[in-house]
Amino acid sequence: MSQTVLESLNQALHRMMQADERVHLIGEDLLDPYGGAFKVSRGLSTAFEDRVWTTPISEAGFVGVAIGMAMGGLLPVVEIMFGDFVLLAADQLINHGAKYSWMYNEKVDVPLVVRLPMGGRRGYGPTHSQTLEKHFLGAPGLAIVATNPFVDSGRLLETATLYDRRPVLFVENKKMYARRQRLIDQGRCESMAARVSAGPYPTVSLSFGGFEMADVTLVAYGGMAELAVEAAERLLIEDERYCEVILPTSIQPLEMDAIAQSVARSGHLVVAEESPGAGGFGAEVISALPAAAWAALRAQPQRVSALNVPIANSPALEAATLPDVDDLLNAMRRVAPASSSRSATG
Amino acid sequence: MVAAERKEQPEQNEERIDPGARFAQMEGALSEKLYAQMRLIRRFEEQLLERFDRGLLVGTTHAYIGQEADAVGVINHLRAGDVVFSNHRCHGHYLVWGDKPEALAAELMGRSGGLVGGRGGSQHICDGGFYTNGIQGGIVPGALGLSLAKKVRGEDAVAVVFIGDGTLGQGVLYECLNMASLWGAPLLIVLEDNAWAQSTPSYREVAGSMLERARAFGLEAGEIESTDAEDIYDHFGGIIEDVRQSVRPRLEVIHTYRLCHHSRSDDQRPAEEVEARRADDPLPKQRQRVSGQRARAIEEAVEARLLKAFEAAEAQAQPSIEQLDDPLLRGMPGPHT
Numbered sequence: 001m002s003q004t005v006l007e008s009l010n011q012a013l014h015r016m017m018q019a020d021e022r023v024h025l026i027g028e029d030l031l032d033p034y035g036g037a038f039k040v041s042r043g044l045s046t047a048f049e050d051r052v053w054t055t056p057i058s059e060a061g062f063v064g065v066a067i068g069m070a071m072g073g074l075l076p077v078v079e080i081m082f083g084d085f086v087l088l089a090a091d092q093l094i095n096h097g098a099k100y101s102w103m104y105n106e107k108v109d110v111p112l113v114v115r116l117p118m119g120g121r122r123g124y125g126p127t128h129s130q131t132l133e134k135h136f137l138g139a140p141g142l143a144i145v146a147t148n149p150f151v152d153s154g155r156l157l158e159t160a161t162l163y164d165r166r167p168v169l170f171v172e173n174k175k176m177y178a179r180r181q182r183l184i185d186q187g188r189c190e191s192m193a194a195r196v197s198a199g200p201y202p203t204v205s206l207s208f209g210g211f212e213m214a215d216v217t218l219v220a221y222g223g224m225a226e227l228a229v230e231a232a233e234r235l236l237i238e239d240e241r242y243c244e245v246i247l248p249t250s251i252q253p254l255e256m257d258a259i260a261q262s263v264a265r266s267g268h269l270v271v272a273e274e275s276p277g278a279g280g281f282g283a284e285v286i287s288a289l290p291a292a293a294w295a296a297l298r299a300q301p302q303r304v305s306a307l308n309v310p311i312a313n314s315p316a317l318e319a320a321t322l323p324d325v326d327d328l329l330n331a332m333r334r335v336a337p338a339s340s341s342r343s344a345t346g
Numbered sequence: 347m348v349a350a351e352r353k354e355q356p357e358q359n360e361e362r363i364d365p366g367a368r369f370a371q372m373e374g375a376l377s378e379k380l381y382a383q384m385r386l387i388r389r390f391e392e393q394l395l396e397r398f399d400r401g402l403l404v405g406t407t408h409a410y411i412g413q414e415a416d417a418v419g420v421i422n423h424l425r426a427g428d429v430v431f432s433n434h435r436c437h438g439h440y441l442v443w444g445d446k447p448e449a450l451a452a453e454l455m456g457r458s459g460g461l462v463g464g465r466g467g468s469q470h471i472c473d474g475g476f477y478t479n480g481i482q483g484g485i486v487p488g489a490l491g492l493s494l495a496k497k498v499r500g501e502d503a504v505a506v507v508f509i510g511d512g513t514l515g516q517g518v519l520y521e522c523l524n525m526a527s528l529w530g531a532p533l534l535i536v537l538e539d540n541a542w543a544q545s546t547p548s549y550r551e552v553a554g555s556m557l558e559r560a561r562a563f564g565l566e567a568g569e570i571e572s573t574d575a576e577d578i579y580d581h582f583g584g585i586i587e588d589v590r591q592s593v594r595p596r597l598e599v600i601h602t603y604r605l606c607h608h609s610r611s612d613d614q615r616p617a618e619e620v621e622a623r624r625a626d627d628p629l630p631k632q633r634q635r636v637s638g639q640r641a642r643a644i645e646e647a648v649e650a651r652l653l654k655a656f657e658a659a660e661a662q663a664q665p666s667i668e669q670l671d672d673p674l675l676r677g678m679p680g681p682h683t
């Protein structure tokens with residue numbers, strides 16, 4: 001049985017703290033036996049007592065402290081209990097940490113990772129269910145990485161912590177923690193053909209039909225990844241049509257190569273995100289499409305996102321607010337009606 | 347060092363500046379050394395403001411005129427490995443720390459030879475362990491983090507952060523007083539209480555006691571009401587050593603006065619109040635302790651140095667657009683690229 005996303009992250013933290021004494025963990029309620037609200041930090045304070053800093057409820061303060069620690073030669077990993085609370089630290093991230101390297105003419109680095117458990121579908125209500133990283137899109141100097149079950153989340157976190165000299169917002173998804181990783185092996189992921197781009201933060205491309213068959217390209221990240229794969233499977237079963245699912249992990253800067261290549265093949269694009277769409281990831285993907293991909297488009301791209309209201313506690317309302325598999329399927333059917341289907345030659 | 351070389355070094359590896367050692371090596375008696383530094387700060391700012399008036403500079407700047415005794419009184423006690431985080435009113439702090447009016451002038455004039463290549467300007471400079479940012483209060487967490495990183499790495503270093511009385515309004519400061527105390531940080535917060543925040547007098551912005559605010563979190567706190575450089579210098583010698591030895595945070599208030607406007611032309615203070623405070627100007631006070639001959643020699647040396655510094659800065663090229671590149675877009679350095 002493969003690891004869960006949570007196990008992968010937790011073991012990576014253990015490995016890193018074992019291997020490199022510069023790695024420190026900072027956040028609220030991290031000490032064992034509690035081990036952090038979602039248990040990603042479990043066991044660490046027992047094994048590395050001096051390097052786990054359990055903090056007061058001071059998000060701006062301790063994110064700023066981690067920035068100073070990073071400038072001082074450590075490799076801090078901050079856990080924000082619920083990703084929603086990162087807004088308290090927005091000034092520290094945007095006006096301090098993300099700026100220092102550039103504004104001090106690269107005399108300093110700020111190798112900081114801030115882990116953000118984001119996302120809904122667990123009934124936590126309006127202030128504990130959001131997917132907020134889009135508010136940090138476009139802040140120069142800040143990298144945003146979002147993991148998903150089709151990559152090794154622990155390795156991704158290791159890359160961000162040990163090798164990336166920039167401040168990185170590392171977006172996790174609460175619902176995903178308990179999911180098992182569905183890793184790519186020799187070009188396959190279960191019954192799908194799979195590709196993984198090179199580079200530190202891979203983009204995964206998945207296709208039930210092999211990459212010759214593409215009726216539509218569906219771009220998603222983070223918590224939408226598995227829903228996108230499910231929608232692709234249903235499109236095949238119910239409509240006998242092929243969807244390529246593209247899952248970038250580098251959200252900023254946005255990695256466009258795999259997206260552009262797929263759109264050039266399929267001619268149809270749907271972009272999905274769990275947050276409300278305005279000013280968000282989907283808008284960025286669409287406007288970043290290169291000319292060749294635009295030329296290949298045969299219909300206006302579609303966006304799937306949450307309704308533009310806060311996320312309710314009621315399961316019925318929450319489900320109605322957040323985008324689901326049906327929304328993805330409907331968007332794909334809208335953008336690429338059966339009559340516009342391409343032949344298998346793609 | 348060029349950026350590409352820097353990237354290959356996992357540790358921060360800037361030049362380490364040692365203000366204490368430089369001060370020890372300066373020629374002359376203590377009173378002369380302090381006067382020379384203060385005179386450099388004062389004349390640097392006056393020349394800067396005059397250049398603003400001539401339209402040679404853009405943006406804004408916050409002069410330190412009247413507060414010079416604080417910078418020389420605190421920073422001369424610091425040594426290599428210590429760090430300073432300073433705020434919008436940073437030129438005086440920097441000139442004592444880094445003693446490079448040439449590079450500071452170039453930075454303020456937006457030239458590529460400036461301290462940070464023209465990227466930062468007046469409020470955002472950096473040199474060998476000295477950092478500044480123009481966000482009130484936002485620098486305190488970073489200073490705390492730096493102090494903790496030094497402690498964790500086994501250095502007996504001190505981090506000093508300068509804030510103003512108006513900055514006592516910022517909540518993140520109190521988050522940091524709490525954490526600094528809980529975690530035993532070698533952090534000294536120097537609160538320069540110059541009685542005003544921009545156009546707001548302290549009685550409209552600070553309730554209760556400045557010291558008690560820190561003491562409530564378990565910090566040692568003290569104060570000195572003086573514009574006398576030697577008093578302040580004596581006062582801080584022991585305090586900085588104490589922060590270093592005890593590895594405990596401390597807040598120290600200097601009650602002083604700003605004799606100039608807030609930034610460039612904004613001054614809402616009653617003229618009589620400012621006039622009355624001129625009697626406390628730290629500069630003539632310090633000059634009295636130096637022989638007339640030595641004072642004149644110091645003044646001439648300062649003028650000559652500043653003339654050269656500003657002329658050299660003005661002669662420098664403006665940075666080119668190539669210097670605008672964004673490390674984010676350049677991608678991730680390290681073994682994966």
Ligand SMILES: Cc1ncc(C[n+]2csc(CCOP(=O)(O)OP(=O)(O)O)c2C)c(N)n1
Nearest residue numbers: 435480481482510511512513540542543544
């Ligand atoms: C977060 C923030 N709010 C407002 C300002 C604008 N501002 C710059 S200096 C200043 C006054 C600061 O007063 P004080 O802390 O007493 O320092 P002083 O200027 O007196 O040295 C203000 C309001 C700022 N730079 N940052």
